[in-house]
Amino acid sequence: MQLVRVRSVLLVAAAVVVAAIVAGVAPARNDARLSVQDARVVEGRSGGAVLRFAVRLSGSPSGRVNVRYSTADRTATAPSDYAAASGTLTLDRRHRTRTVAVRVVPDSLEEETETLVLVLTGATGAVLRDRSAVGTVVDDDGPAVIAAAGDIACSPTSAYYNRGVGAELNCRQQATSDLLAGAGYDAVLALGDNQYEWGDFADYEAAYDRSWGRVKTITHPVPGNHEYMSGARGYFRYFGALAGDPASGWYSFDVGSWHVIALNSNCAGVGGCWDGSPQERWLRGDLARHAGARCTLAFWHEPRFSSGAHGDNVAYTELWRALYEAGADVVLAGHDHDYERFAPQTPSGVLDTARGIREFVAGTGGSHLRPFGAIRAGSEARDATSMGILELRLRRDGYDWRFRPAVGSFTDAGSGSCH
Numbered sequence: 001m002q003l004v005r006v007r008s009v010l011l012v013a014a015a016v017v018v019a020a021i022v023a024g025v026a027p028a029r030n031d032a033r034l035s036v037q038d039a040r041v042v043e044g045r046s047g048g049a050v051l052r053f054a055v056r057l058s059g060s061p062s063g064r065v066n067v068r069y070s071t072a073d074r075t076a077t078a079p080s081d082y083a084a085a086s087g088t089l090t091l092d093r094r095h096r097t098r099t100v101a102v103r104v105v106p107d108s109l110e111e112e113t114e115t116l117v118l119v120l121t122g123a124t125g126a127v128l129r130d131r132s133a134v135g136t137v138v139d140d141d142g143p144a145v146i147a148a149a150g151d152i153a154c155s156p157t158s159a160y161y162n163r164g165v166g167a168e169l170n171c172r173q174q175a176t177s178d179l180l181a182g183a184g185y186d187a188v189l190a191l192g193d194n195q196y197e198w199g200d201f202a203d204y205e206a207a208y209d210r211s212w213g214r215v216k217t218i219t220h221p222v223p224g225n226h227e228y229m230s231g232a233r234g235y236f237r238y239f240g241a242l243a244g245d246p247a248s249g250w251y252s253f254d255v256g257s258w259h260v261i262a263l264n265s266n267c268a269g270v271g272g273c274w275d276g277s278p279q280e281r282w283l284r285g286d287l288a289r290h291a292g293a294r295c296t297l298a299f300w301h302e303p304r305f306s307s308g309a310h311g312d313n314v315a316y317t318e319l320w321r322a323l324y325e326a327g328a329d330v331v332l333a334g335h336d337h338d339y340e341r342f343a344p345q346t347p348s349g350v351l352d353t354a355r356g357i358r359e360f361v362a363g364t365g366g367s368h369l370r371p372f373g374a375i376r377a378g379s380e381a382r383d384a385t386s387m388g389i390l391e392l393r394l395r396r397d398g399y400d401w402r403f404r405p406a407v408g409s410f411t412d413a414g415s416g417s418c419h
Helices: 002-022 173-178 201-208 212-218 233-243 278-289 314-325
Strands: 033-036 039-042 050-058 065-073 086-091 097-103 114-124 132-138 144-149 187-190 219-221 251-255 258-262 295-299 330-333 339-342 358-362 379-383 387-394 398-407 412-417
Touching: 033 114, 039 050, 050 065, 050 086, 050 114, 050 132, 086 097, 097 114, 144 358, 173 212, 173 387, 173 398, 187 212, 187 258, 201 233, 212 219, 219 233, 219 258, 258 278, 278 314, 295 314, 295 387, 339 412, 358 387
Parallel strands: 039 132, 144 187, 187 219, 258 295, 295 330, 330 358
Antiparallel strands: 033 050, 050 097, 065 086, 065 114, 114 132, 144 387, 251 258, 339 358, 339 379, 387 398, 398 412
């Protein structure tokens, strides 16, 4: 009985096919296929970049076609690099193309080109010819470029002040600031003793603000010993949140792909700089939190190593040690009124080209210059005849430096690699 029924069904189906052929109408068939195209976009810094994946329907669908989509990380990760997306698309004979838009999150980091994947699943009414597509985000961020110097604005009561223009090699903060204003730097580091003689707020407004204050919004400062002659009140009042917590004066931030750490060399005013001091513990914690950074720079006012009038200062050995053990690359300082570049060194000043930290002293911001004393081991370049700024181009895997003179003609340039 069952066999009879099956034969009857087959005979009916065959009759339908024959009738359709006789009538000149081909039987309906579903050869629908879904495909998805790869997408590519330039990241950009201002936002608005979107990866657009085109999902296309081909063949002869018998009705509506549905398919689910979702994004998945490759080298680009959500939510830091892009906004994850998922949902369902519906296509048919009239609407054969749908677009999945994935928003890219912009940043200023110099990175490799990154990729993510759009995955298609659960198709109904069509066969998946492509189950995934690759989205490529092309990085267009070049290296960050910063400028730094310390020992900047002389007192408005100085005999050399000359309405802020200065004279000879004194009070030349206006000239050095002319190298900064409109130069397009990503950040400016003020290396301490930014305003002489006492760092009073009124003097900051009268001298520093009219020169280096033109780039205040991109400035990251540290205090010098002259700021602490008045308890650094004028310094913290002038810079506000840019200077960090007034109780400590240390903080960190990122510039491009680099991690940058501002420290306070006025050890007596902030609980010390020795092993186990609040600043040393904070520094080690910050380095641990940013252990993934390929390149690290730290800056403070008084140098660990110097051939200048003040010479070396062992008070900063433990800060250097914490940086050294974490694989930091560059330290910047001022205090000695000159320019000096050192070879990479250990905390005790031993040459170490594999893991050592390179120090630059740039106390050339405008106040005045002083001659060198005994030349220290590891000193590779030095000058006390020119005022200017140290420019650093912070690449993803290294850095390029050059000294730009505003008064005088000394220059220095070179490159280094990150550990």
